[in-house]
Amino acid sequence: MDTSPDSKDQVLNLIRGILSPVREDANSPLAKAIDKLDAFVKDKLMPVLNCASPDNSSELVDAFQLSLERFEEFTLFPAFESKQLIGVGGAFSSGKSMLLNTIIGEKLLPTQTDPSTVVPTFIIHSLNEEVGVINIFNVRSRMSIQEFKSISYDFIDKHRVELRHLIKRAFISSSKLNFEHLTLLDTPGYSKPDDKNSYSDRTDEAVAREQLRTADYVIWVMDIENGTLKGTDIDFLQKLGITKPILMVLSKADKPSHEDVESIRQEVIAKIASIGIVADVIPFSAAKNSEYTVDPVIEWLRSKNSPKDKSSIPLHLKRIFHVYHSYYNEQIGDAIRRLEYAKKVATVVEAQDDRSKQYLRDIEIEARNHNKEFQELELTLRDCQKKFFGIVKEVGEMVGIDLPEPDEIDMLENVSLDLKELLQDYCKIHNIKPSSIDEQIQDKFSDNKVFNDNDLSWYLSSASIFNQDLELSKLNNQEMDYLQYAFSNYAKVKVVSFIDLLNKYINKIDVKLEV
Helix, strand or coil, X not given: CCCCCCCHHHHHHHHHHHHCCCCCCCCCHHHHHHHHHHHHHHHHHHHXXXXXXXXXXXXXXXXXXXXXXXXXXXXXXXXXXXXXEEEEEEECCCCXXXXXXXXXXXXXXXXXXXXXXXXXXXXXXXXXXXXXXXXXCCCEEEECHHHHHHHHCCHHXXXXXXXXXXXXXXXXXXXXXXXXXXXXXXCCCEECCCCCCCCCCCCEHHHHHHHHXXXXXXXXXXXXXXXXXXXXXXXXXXXXXCCCCEEEEEECCCCCCHHHXXXXXXXXXXXXXXXXCCEEEEECCCCCCCCCCCHHHHHHHHHHCCCCCCCCHXXXXXXXXXXXXXXXXXXXXXXXXHHHHHHHHHHHCCCCCHHHHHHHHHHHHHHHHHHHHHHHHHHHHHHHHHHHHHHHHHHHHHHCCCCCCCCHHHHHCCCCCCHHHHHHHHHHHCCCCCCCCCCHHHHHHHHCHHHCCCCCHHHHCHHHHCCCCCCCCCCCHHHHHHHHHHHHXXXXXXXXXXXXHHHHHHHHHCCCCCC
């Protein structure tokens, strides 16, 4: 069906909106605040980060810039940030758009695309149907859903003009998506630079990875006709640092036999489990009368359709500060160790020739200078961090999004933690001596419902565990391993920190742990 505009005026207006290099609201308070933020990052923050940086600084800066760009785009479409973000990922042309079209019940997204024209697309439920797009000049324009579909399907055939490569992002509000609290993200997928058939800057692996890292939940789509889960998919998923269960969809499941589908499904389950990711694996086909309907995917989405407690944008923006602070502290610690080493050598070596004395003095001077340099960088970065999040909060208030700076506990909950190691460090710091084995703790935990439910209730109810009158003297390795597994999988839940809770309880009863 032809959905493209008919009149020349309609076509010209559509092209003009997509091509416009000038923001209509360039002088608005919001636009000026965004300009202020960009200028601060360019003139103040980046020079500090460039002074001294960890080995993965290039990747960190790229990820930060992508998160900042995403934040600035969401200020133009704030309704999309207020919902749980479901990122749909997978290799280029794996069936992601087809899956989303089936979920929505409308052929909304193009399924036959060129890598240079694929557009990351956000979709929410709204009775006010429209599409907002951001072009390559970072200018927003709006169009109808029919106009957007025409660009995707038949515009180039009818008017001999390709417009999709001029669009950076699309934001679709559709009444047909029946999930009030979800935003679905159709990512372009990923491909390697050496894949000439599917690679472009829009399908670059690093870009695709950062798009999914900002998601609250991930659906991974795999073309079942390619056999089992590929090594490239496994590598990509591992680098995402996923801590929540994902949904793995095996697309085009009508093609192989039923036996082959089940065989591939079991193999995928084993492979995904081998890399420590919890996943539901569901075959799917968009073909009519297929036994592999979209219903299980709908049920999975329905289980995630709950209000979002707060924006995740600040967490992604703070990641670069968190890593740089850790790097600075490592450098400061290294300088202090070298200084102490030089002093110890000087005290134990009785007869030193002038050359040895000078060598030790050089080590001391270099260590002191190194320490001073990174102490100053640490203070400067903290000042930049405070000012940066002040501007971010100011921008958020303009569009009705609360964006406080995350504290350090929030940052810890978004990385992989070794709870056992953390408790060992706690014992050392507080001089807690080991005591005899107390099997009661294992019995209490194994009988407690919150540790047996395969959901978040153990985490949300952890306060009730430590209100019990327990003779807690030791956590054995089996229980620590279980707690670590549960904590790692559900650490992103925005509730009271399990670590804080445990530490407060240890202080309260003055228990002596051996871990």
